[in-house]
Each structure stands twice: as structure tokens, then as C-alpha cells.
Amino acid sequence: MSDCIFCKIADGEIPATVVFEDDELLAFEDVNPRAPVHVLIIPKEHLSTMNDPGPEHETLLGRMMLLASRIAKERGVSEGGYRVLVNCNADGGQEVFHLHMHVIGGRRLGPMA
């Protein structure tokens, strides 16, 4: 998607503070963090929302979840606690329409919705 900011980050056209990268996934610091730890995990493949993955993305989604848990451990928030979430469309508060998972921690988080 030529006009997608997260595709441009995945392509290296827009800089980001990358914390993990492999062939399928990229994780980077949220530029507007809501907590001391706020990392985004995206698939490099452009999927717009959580409505888009199909059975062929099962492993990809599982890998995103495991990476979220790993990042929480690496950042030292796994024992204190954190939240892993995906917002979908307007009611969910989705702001960038490239599927992304938030890993948020480092303080006592507020209500989940």
C-alpha cells in the first residue's frame, strides 16, 4: 500500500525505533507512547484491520502474540503486568489502518475499554 505509513516503516522509508524484525514481523516503539513501555507489532504484509486475517494467517497471529510476550519480558514488565491489544475500526479506536498490536506496560493501566 503506497500510502500506508506502517508499510513505509516496514520498507524503511520512514524511520522508526525498531525493537524486533524478521521476514514477517516488525516491532517498533510507538511514537506517542501511552505508558513507559508502548511497542507496536505489525505484520509486514499489509492487512488493514483485524477483520482481514484468514486461516492462512493463523501462524502469523500466533507469532505476533508470542512476540508481544517476549517484548514484555525483555522490557522488564512481564511480572508487574502489561496489556496486549488490537483496536479495530472506529469504535475500537484504530488510528492507522495497517493491522498492529499494542504492547503497553510499565504503569498501572486504566480500564480496558
Place this chain on the structure above:
Amino acid sequence: MSDCIFCKIADGEIPATVVFEDDELLAFEDVNPRAPVHVLIIPKEHLSTMNDPGPEHETLLGRMMLLASRIAKERGVSEGGYRVLVNCNADGGQEVFHLHMHVIGGRRLGPMA
């Protein structure tokens, strides 16, 4: 886990309004819903928190995510929007220590953390 409320729901010892069940997963209505749609998805296997899954749970976690998306569609909130999330430990607001994924929608949701 003999004292785990979600294991008891998975075993049928405690009633719940089940919306999906197979060999690995169970989805049921949250008894204290935070929005018009509030469904919980659990693995039948007892995992306490998001810190516990290992590589052997990759497919399980991917299936949970796909089920979340499917439930949002079935409930008619996929286009309006929803949030999929897992809370881990105290800072995340985890209340039951059996890994569970929230699917929340049906209204404009508040801040994610």
C-alpha cells in the same frame, strides 16, 4: 487447576453462556460486560498469564485471534469496530489467572490503557 474458575467453566462445572467451543478453545459471555459485546476466549489448557505460552502454543494463540475476529463478525460489530485484548498481571488489570482474551465492542470504546 482445581481452584481455577475458568477451568471449571471449561469443564462444565460452572455454567456460562458459551458462544463457541472446540477441543482447544472455549468462548463465553463475560458475566460483567463492559460493552454491549463482551466475550472471553480461553484455551482449555490452563495457562495462567500471557507470560506462559511458549512456541508450542503459537497455533493456539493464532486460533484465539482468528476466533476473536470471527465472533466480532457474528455479533455485527466488525465494521463499527471492537478491541481484542489480553491483560497480564496486576498492572495490566488481569483478574482471573487463566489466560483469556477479551473481545469488546458495540459502543465507542474509551482509551486503551
